[in-house]
Amino acid sequence: MRWIGLICLGVFFVKAGWALEIRGIRYWNAPDHVRLVLDTSGPVKPSVFGLENPSRLVLDMRGVKLGAPLPKPDESTPLLRGVRSGRPKPGVLRLVLDLKSRVRPKIFTLSPNQHYGHRLVVDLYGANAKPDNVVKRTPKTLKLRDVVVAIDAGHGGEDPGAIGRRGTREKDVVLSIARKLAKLIDNTPGMRAVLIRKGDYYVPLRRRINLARKARADLFISIHADSFKNSHVSGAGVYVLSERGASSEAARWLAAQENASDLVGGVSLDDKDDVLAKVLLDLSQTATREHSQMLAREVLFELTRIGRIHHHGVQQAGFVVLKSPDIPSVLVETAFISNPQEERRLRSSKYQWYWAKAIHRGVRDYFRRHAPPGTLLASERRHTIIRGETLAKIARKYGISMQRLMLYNELNGTRIKAGQILKIPIGG
Numbered sequence: 001m002r003w004i005g006l007i008c009l010g011v012f013f014v015k016a017g018w019a020l021e022i023r024g025i026r027y028w029n030a031p032d033h034v035r036l037v038l039d040t041s042g043p044v045k046p047s048v049f050g051l052e053n054p055s056r057l058v059l060d061m062r063g064v065k066l067g068a069p070l071p072k073p074d075e076s077t078p079l080l081r082g083v084r085s086g087r088p089k090p091g092v093l094r095l096v097l098d099l100k101s102r103v104r105p106k107i108f109t110l111s112p113n114q115h116y117g118h119r120l121v122v123d124l125y126g127a128n129a130k131p132d133n134v135v136k137r138t139p140k141t142l143k144l145r146d147v148v149v150a151i152d153a154g155h156g157g158e159d160p161g162a163i164g165r166r167g168t169r170e171k172d173v174v175l176s177i178a179r180k181l182a183k184l185i186d187n188t189p190g191m192r193a194v195l196i197r198k199g200d201y202y203v204p205l206r207r208r209i210n211l212a213r214k215a216r217a218d219l220f221i222s223i224h225a226d227s228f229k230n231s232h233v234s235g236a237g238v239y240v241l242s243e244r245g246a247s248s249e250a251a252r253w254l255a256a257q258e259n260a261s262d263l264v265g266g267v268s269l270d271d272k273d274d275v276l277a278k279v280l281l282d283l284s285q286t287a288t289r290e291h292s293q294m295l296a297r298e299v300l301f302e303l304t305r306i307g308r309i310h311h312h313g314v315q316q317a318g319f320v321v322l323k324s325p326d327i328p329s330v331l332v333e334t335a336f337i338s339n340p341q342e343e344r345r346l347r348s349s350k351y352q353w354y355w356a357k358a359i360h361r362g363v364r365d366y367f368r369r370h371a372p373p374g375t376l377l378a379s380e381r382r383h384t385i386i387r388g389e390t391l392a393k394i395a396r397k398y399g400i401s402m403q404r405l406m407l408y409n410e411l412n413g414t415r416i417k418a419g420q421i422l423k424i425p426i427g428g
Helices: 170-186 205-214 243-255 274-304 340-346 349-370 391-398 402-408
Strands: 002-004 020-029 033-040 047-051 056-062 064-066 080-086 092-099 103-110 118-126 147-153 191-195 219-226 237-241 315-317 329-336 381-384 421-424
Touching (some): 056 103, 056 118, 064 092, 092 118, 147 170, 147 205, 170 191, 170 349, 274 349, 329 349, 391 402, 402 421
Parallel strands (some): 147 191, 219 329
Antiparallel strands (some): 033 118, 047 056, 237 329
16 A cells, blocks of 8 residues: 655756666664664655555656665664665665654755755654643652752754864763763753764754653753864853844744643643733743843853853854753853864863763752752751851761862851851762
8 A cells, every 4th residue: 555645855867878876875873763864965855655565665756876885774763764766767866764654754855055065854653642832841840859950961963063173073072071961060060961863873953942842851951062263262161042143033932832832831822812922922032031140140250260261241143053042051061172282171071070060060060059949959958057066067978079069158257156056968
C-alpha cells in the first residue's frame, strides 16, 4: 500500500548535461529523530513518497547523479535501517530509505554557508511524535521540587559553529562545557540540570525553547564560543534579550494560537481578548527580563574572576534562544575561538571546568536570592543562635564554610548574638 502525497516538494528540472551531484551523505542521531543530510552541487528538490510492507521512504531526483558512498546505519540507529539507490528511469536518481517503522518525515533544503554548500535535509520522526509546539504542563503539587536549569550547547550536528585556526569546532567545546556544568548542577542539592542537546546533533533554535518549557525549566542558559575577524579580540560576554526582541516575540507568541495556550504561569491566553492577553504577556515578559538581567549579572561577575571580559556589562541582543517569554534566559560567550590563545584554552578540559564552575556559581548565587516558591531552595533552613555559639561552630554543624554562611546572611563580621536568626543555605 502506498502513502503517496505525504510530502511532495516538486521535481527540479535539469537539462541534459547540467546534472547535479550528491557529493556526500551523512546522518545524525537525535533523541527524537534521525537527520539525513545530502551535500549537493546545487539546489535539489525531490519528489517524495512512501511505501509500506516494509516501510520505506522514496526520494526521486531528476538530473542528479550519486557521487558519494551510501551510509550504513548501525543497529542502534532509530527509525532508519539502511539507504539504497537506483535508477527507476533514465535521468532519475532514486534513494530508498529502508525504515524500521512508519515515520513522519520533514524534508527541506539549506543554502550554502561558510562551512557547507547546498544541502538537502531529511528529518525522520516517529509516526506518533508530537509537534514541537504542543506543550504539556503537569499539574503542580505541594511537594517541594528541585529548581531546573536548562543548559543549551550551541550549534551541533552539521552546524559546527565557529571554527578556530587549529580546527577546534565550537559545537564540540560548548557541549563539553555544558556537560560539565550539568554535573555541577546535578551535584548541588535542590538543583537539577536538563541538557537541551546531549550529543552531536542539531536542534532547531525554537525547539530549544520548547524543550526547556517541556522540562519546566526555571532558567535557560545557552553556551557559545565567540568568533571575530580580528584574531586579537578576546574575552567572555553575557547576553540577554533586547527589549525590541522581546516586544516582537510577544506579538509572535500571541499570533500563534497553539503557543498562547497555558503560556504565562499556567494562565491560558487563548480565551482572553487581545488587550488583556497583551497585558498578561507583557507583565510576564517584564518579570522574565528582570530576572534574566539578575542572572546575567551574577554569571558575568563570576566570569570576571577567572579571566578577561570582552564586555564589562551585560549585553543585549535578539538571539532566538533567549525569546521564551516565561523562562529567564541568558547566552554566555565563554571565549573567542578565533583567538589562538583562547582556542587553546577552549580545547583544555581544565579551562572548560573553569568556565563551567563560574557559570555554576552565578546560577547558585542567583537562586540564593531568587529561588522560586515551592522549591527546596526556597524552603531554606533557619537557625536561631543560642548563648555561647559561634559562626564557626554553626557552620560545622551544617557542613558549610563560615565564609559561605556569612555571605548568605550578608554579615560584615563574625559577631553574632543570642536570638539572632541565620538562614542556612542548602548545598553549602
